């Protein structure tokens with residue numbers, strides 16, 4: 001089955017996978033806690049505005065995963081101290097679904113730090129043409145751009161960033177391109193990528 005891009009929040013581990021029929025020549029590049037999805041050097045030129053972006057960003061208050069340019073404002077709001085639900089919901093609503101041939105939904109998740117037991121700090125969501133869905137995460141949950149396009153509980157075992165990236169990459173959904181993983185690590189986060 002082809003579900004396009006997808007996000008998993010664990011809630012203390014997270015993953016993002018690029019699956020793509022149309023733009024397979026892409027890679028994940030990890031620069032100090034920010035994972036950028038970008039064309040490989042041999043990729044054919046494209047003017048599609050939705051295929052290069054930061055797919056993972058770490059902040060002091062949580063780590064953000066997602067499938068487009070909304071990851072940056074979500075991370076900025078989280079860093080400013082917005083509650084996770086609001087940090088996720090506002091940029092999703094402001095940017096809305098992608099204006100491409102598929103009305104591709106924007107999807108995103110926040111992995112929280114676990115040192116504040118009162119915070120509802122892990123969330124996952126999507127904005128589609130017909131809905132804005134943002135949910136607190138208490139068990140591993142997946143949302144994808146196509147088919148599985150609402151947050152749903154999902155069996156995900158990984159306990160660290162490398163395991164999360166690997167497990168996401170290996171999941172049995174078609175056209176895997178690359179993946180990123182993130183996990184709480186002490187007071188911060190560790191990140192990992194898979195490109196194959």
Ligand SMILES: NC(=O)c1ncn([C@@H]2O[C@H](COP(=O)(O)O)[C@@H](O)[C@H]2O)c1NC=O
Pocket residue numbers: 004005018019020021022023037048050051067068098100101102104105145
């Ligand atoms: N985030 C991404 O990596 C990404 N890759 C492709 N898209 C969009 O989704 C459309 C369909 O792509 P595909 O056939 O690879 O699933 C593309 O034309 C593009 O507008 C993306 N946008 C959202 O998922």
